[in-house]
């Protein structure tokens with residue numbers, strides 16, 4: 748039993764960290780479509796066929812028993828089509844509106860995500876279901892996923908300019924909880940907290956990992972192999988080893 752964990756870059760490694768905590772050594776292949784990063788700035792009609800092709804090839808090659816789409820942007824755009832195309836369990840990501848709404852006292856919450864994710868109508872559905880009494884303000888930003896990639900590779904990053912428009916829009920000063928609707932942002936939690944320690948920031952990684960285990964545990968878990976593949980430049984092995992991953996011998 749092995750699973751495929753997919754993202755446009757390093758974002759899904761936050762989900763891998765959460766999975767490692769819950770089911771250490773779980774057999775998985777991590778696939779980063781970093782040759783096409785960033786997804787958040789690309790139109791849906793380009794992204795959808797591209798994602799279907801890349802994941803379709805990975806399914807052919809890896810023969811996983813379940814696929815985690817550890818990317819909000821890809822989940823919103825492609826999850827329905829993937830489920831229709833393959834008889835496999837697909838676990839997607841949704842912005843953590845529910846925990847953000849539960850934590851908010853002011854009943855004003857923020858959603859930070861890629862532009863592609865905030866323009867999807869499904870966000871309205873989540874708000875209606877989980878935060879009907881909240882004012883929900885969104886910011887689709889092109890910058891944070893890139894900053895997360897840079898930080899992952901050792902750069903010091905400043906998130907203040909990218910985050911500011913969420914709080915300076917009308918009503919933004921009331922926000923006291925933020926749902927991070929992009930898996931890359933798990934890697935910027937420290938920066939968000941340093942910037943606004945008064946706000947509760949909600950990471951999407953753990954809910955996805957928990958949902959994944961709920962779905963795959965009945966299939967039986969097996970340890971190793973654990974490899975990472977890239978459609979662009981490979982991440983250095985030293986940066987992958989803390990996640991219990993090694994670069995695949997043959998590139999994607």
Ligand code: DGL
Nearest residue numbers: 758786787819820929930
């Ligand atoms: N990690 C992806 C997400 O969760 C997005 C990053 C990108 O723009 O490619 O939405």
